Amino acid sequence: MSGHQARKRFGQHFLVDEAVVESIVRAIAPRPGDAMVEIGPGLSALTRPLLQALPYLTVVEIDRDLGERLRREYPEERLRVVQADALQVDFAALGEGLRIVGNLPYNISSPLLFHLSLFADVVRDQHFMLQKEVVDRMVALPGSGDYGRLSVMLQSRYAMFKLFDVPPEAFDPPPRVQSSVVRMKPLGSSRPQPSSQAAFESVVAKAFAQRRKMLRRALGDWAKGLDWDALGIPDTARAEELSVAQFIALADQLYADGVLRG
Ligand SMILES: C[S@@+](CC[C@H](N)C(=O)[O-])C[C@H]1O[C@@H](n2cnc3c(N)ncnc32)[C@H](O)[C@@H]1O
Numbered sequence: 001m002s003g004h005q006a007r008k009r010f011g012q013h014f015l016v017d018e019a020v021v022e023s024i025v026r027a028i029a030p031r032p033g034d035a036m037v038e039i040g041p042g043l044s045a046l047t048r049p050l051l052q053a054l055p056y057l058t059v060v061e062i063d064r065d066l067g068e069r070l071r072r073e074y075p076e077e078r079l080r081v082v083q084a085d086a087l088q089v090d091f092a093a094l095g096e097g098l099r100i101v102g103n104l105p106y107n108i109s110s111p112l113l114f115h116l117s118l119f120a121d122v123v124r125d126q127h128f129m130l131q132k133e134v135v136d137r138m139v140a141l142p143g144s145g146d147y148g149r150l151s152v153m154l155q156s157r158y159a160m161f162k163l164f165d166v167p168p169e170a171f172d173p174p175p176r177v178q179s180s181v182v183r184m185k186p187l188g189s190s191r192p193q194p195s196s197q198a199a200f201e202s203v204v205a206k207a208f209a210q211r212r213k214m215l216r217r218a219l220g221d222w223a224k225g226l227d228w229d230a231l232g233i234p235d236t237a238r239a240e241e242l243s244v245a246q247f248i249a250l251a252d253q254l255y256a257d258g259v260l261r262g
Pocket residue numbers: 010011012013014015016039040041042043044045046060061062063066084085086087102103104105106108
């Protein structure tokens with residue numbers, strides 16, 4: 001394949017189905033003037049059509065060989081190649097109103113989504129191809145088996161829309177799993193926000209560490225002085241039944257009571 005041996009450690013599965021590429025680019029709807037950043041351009045399956053619509057594009061690629069290949073292929077006035085681990089990149093330094101896209105390496109999808117959430121203020125939207133199972137967890141609603149820490153943390157920051165599924169045959173080499181494309185739009189400053197982000201993260205993590213248990217047991221000592229009635233949460237509730245707003249109320253109460261620190 002174009003003389004490049006796919007590297008497993010970088011989660012390299014290259015898109016080869018042109019119809020899927022077209023669907024993704026149509027969903028992104030690139031417009032000249034967009035501050036677009038592609039994570040993991042690989043062999044340019046998305047990069048090429050994006051550059052047909054955009055005068056300028058920034059890409060972040062960890063693989064040195066692929067980075068050099070892209071530099072040879074496109075002039076620097078059109079393509080800025082940041083050869084780096086996306087998990088270490090300061091996306092705020094890349095611009096404002098960013099539109100971030102990518103067929104992401106599945107082995108780092110959750111840490112990458114959490115890293116990107118730090119920069120949501122400078123992001124207009126994100127379109128990603130991810131493992132279908134991860135997208136299902138991202139968009140899951142309370143009460144569903146897929147609802148968990150990833151759903152709550154990301155839904156507190158983004159509106160998310162699952163767009164379509166993509167079969168393994170669309171890639172070379174094919175991954176072992178189904179994939180899906182998701183759109184993420186950061187919520188504005190009027191979104192419900194916890195008093196302390198750290199307290200919110202701690203309570204969500206602890207609640208879902210034992211998701212089948214009743215929350216008052218899963219939270220252990222933290223739950224001792226809680227007034228469940230005042231919170232409007234039944235004291236028999238399990239983590240998977242709580243909405244994002246209820247998790248925020250719970251974290252705020254524990255923070256106000258001094259049980260959790262910021
Ligand atoms: C699933 S492939 C997709 C390649 C290409 N966009 C396509 O659709 O055919 C993932 C790409 O992300 C790159 N990559 C993996 N880990 C990365 C990281 N931590 N930071 C930046 N790029 C990474 C890989 O080298 C690879 O090019």
